[in-house]
Amino acid sequence: MTVSSLGYVNLDVADMEGWLRFVTSIFGLEPKPRADGAVDLKMDEFHHRFSLYPAASNQLRSVGWEMQSSASLQALVSKLRAAGIEVTEGSDALKLERRVRELWRFHEPNLGLETELFYAPSACNVPLAATRPISGYNTGTLGLGHIVFSASDPAATVAFYTEMLGFKISDYIIWDGIDATFLHCNPRHHTLAIMNEFGPLKGGDLNHIMIEARSFDDIGTAYDIVRDAGYPVMLDMGKHSNDHMQSFYTFTPSGFAIEYGFGGRVIEGDWKVRTYDQPMLFGHRPPA
Ligand SMILES: [Fe+2]
Structure with missing residues (x-):
């Protein structure tokens, strides 16, 4: 009854045109406009991995976690209900919108995150x-x-994702007043990370989403595009101490960042949890 991967992300966006320019010019994502004004974004064999909804203000609308089986999905629904969390089945219309066979949703209380659990997304044979x-x-x-x-309560949040959704600890990084816990649910080093509140970021705020390219050249060429177009950079090119991701971070039109990475290591064998004292092996500096 554990989550098997991060499946999709749905965003309310105030600047749809800006978002479409951002994701197509830098990341090559394929927009698939819908009749209702929303735009789905395809990045792989899924019909889409992101949906952008036109809105008056920017916010994270919901996150979808993939389940390995219908049985594990049903078991997790029962477990959440037993813990006092209200879980409702997605309507047929919502399943069609998300392009999944089974869908249940609940309000995750620690981050205040509208959360969806799904099984059997539709695969698209068109590359x-x-x-x-x-x-x-x-x-x-x-x-x-x-x-x-x-x-706002990192310990309680980490406990929810480990005890309720089945994530496991990958490692920790503590630096400059930030205490981050990295969690995995498949071989990807981390699918979720939870940090304390710092700077302008309060409890429930989205810091960044990482997408991983198959080539380091994709990262380098994207970095040139970002700099040439004047998109704001959060962190310059660098390599992380824990997952070894080689990446840079650029701010989206919604204010959170996309980390565009390559070469992240995977959890394998007899993994040992470590605590690092800095997030980077090199680079990842804020721009001057
Ligand atoms: Fe990251």
Whole structure:
């Protein structure tokens, strides 16, 4: 009854045009406009991994976690209900919108996150029509990528995701007043990370989403595009101490960041949890 991967992310966006320029020019994602004004974004064999909804203000609308089987989904629904969490089945219309066979949803109380659990997404046999030349994305059993939040009560939040959703601890990094816990649910080093509140980030705020390219050249060429177009950079090119991801971070039109990475290591064998004292092996500096 454990989550198997990060499946999809749904965003309310105030600047749809800006978002579409951002995701197509930098990341090559394929927009699939819908009749209702929303735009789905394809990055791999899934029909889509992101949905952008036109809105008056920016917010994270919901996150979808993939389950390995219908039985594990049903078992998790029962477990959440036994813990006093209200879980409702998604309507047929919502299942169609998400392109999944089974769907249940609940309000995750620690991050205040609208959360969806799904099983059997529709696979699309048409390859990605990338909007710039890229090698594609490292997804599959590793899922969409990873997602990182600040929490007002990091310990309770980590306990919820480990005890209720089945995540396991990968490692910790403590630096400059930030205490981050990294969690995995498949071989991807981390699918979720929880940090304390720091700077402008309060509990429940989305810090960044990481998507992983199949080629380091995709990262380098994207970095040139970002700098040439004047998109704001959160962290320059660098390599992380824990997952060894080589990446840079650029702010989305919604204010949180996308980390565009390559070469992240996977959890394997007799994994030992470590605590690191800095997040980078090199680089990842804020721009001057
Ligand atoms: Fe990251």
